[in-house]
Amino acid sequence: xxGVTQTPKFRVLKTGQSMTLLCAQDMNHEYxxxxxxxxxxxxxxxxxxxxxxxTAKGEVPDGYNVSRLKKQNFLLGLESAxxxxxxxxxxxxxxxxxxxxxxxxxxxxxxxxxV
Amino acid sequence: DQQVKQNSPSLSVQExxxxxxxxxxxxxxxxYFLWYKKYPAExxxxxxxxxxIKDKNEDGRFTVFLNKSAKHLSLHIVPSQPGDSAVYFCxxxxxxxxxxxxFGTGTSLTVIP
Numbered sequence: 001x002x003g004v005t006q007t008p009k010f011r012v013l014k015t016g017q018s019m020t021l022l023c024a025q026d027m028n029h030e031y032x033x034x035x036x037x038x039x040x041x042x043x044x045x046x047x048x049x050x051x052x053x054x055t056a057k058g059e060v061p062d063g064y065n066v067s068r069l070k071k072q073n074f075l076l077g078l079e080s081a082x083x084x085x086x087x088x089x090x091x092x093x094x095x096x097x098x099x100x101x102x103x104x105x106x107x108x109x110x111x112x113x114x115v
Numbered sequence: 116d117q118q119v120k121q122n123s124p125s126l127s128v129q130e131x132x133x134x135x136x137x138x139x140x141x142x143x144x145x146x147y148f149l150w151y152k153k154y155p156a157e158x159x160x161x162x163x164x165x166x167x168i169k170d171k172n173e174d175g176r177f178t179v180f181l182n183k184s185a186k187h188l189s190l191h192i193v194p195s196q197p198g199d200s201a202v203y204f205c206x207x208x209x210x211x212x213x214x215x216x217x218f219g220t221g222t223s224l225t226v227i228p
């Protein structure tokens with residue numbers, strides 16, 4: 001059982017380049033999330049999705065776009081990377097709160113450096 | 116503005132003793148609280164949770180206490196083991212905010228053998 005899988009695990013981008021981070025989950029979770037982790041800042045929510053075809057902004061959405069075309073996949077896009085987007089990115093998924101209180105399961109993370 | 120705060124960036128404890136990690140929150144609508152553990156180069160893993168209708172939840176060596184009036188929760192680890200050395204994040208959510216989890220900044224726990 002793979003759980004939550006993120007690709008790639010590492011990436012170095014030049015300023016202005018674009019890229020897409022892929023997240024896949026095999027737990028049939030309704031909700032999916034993208035977080036970034038920076039020193040001293042904890043985990044901050046970028047965007048999230050409550051179901052296939054729906055997305056919503058989190059705490060720090062600027063400079064990112066997302067898509068959820070399939071229930072099991074959640075893509076995070078950077079259209080024009082900036083050094084401020086150097087971070088570790090985590091994808092997570094969970095059941096809907098309507099099923100009762102539940103926890104989020106996280107992927108292994110993607111370390112992105114923008115130079 | 117940080118809605119979930121962990122004011123101690125680090126904590127060192129002797130093996131076998133109790134570790135107490137603290138977390139404060141500001142949003143009174145939060146009704147579900149979680150603790151996650153994170154090792155370097157890995158994703159956070161769920162440890163224990165507590166609903167706002169309870170004030171204590173226990174799972175083996177781990178106990179979480181919730182004080183709603185003080186908007187404070189704590190994680191107790193007894194006895195502490197070297198393998199517990201990790202970064203611990205507390206998180207909170209509210210049913211009326213669409214399942215968003217808000218995380219603290221983390222506390223790095225070192226258990227000294």
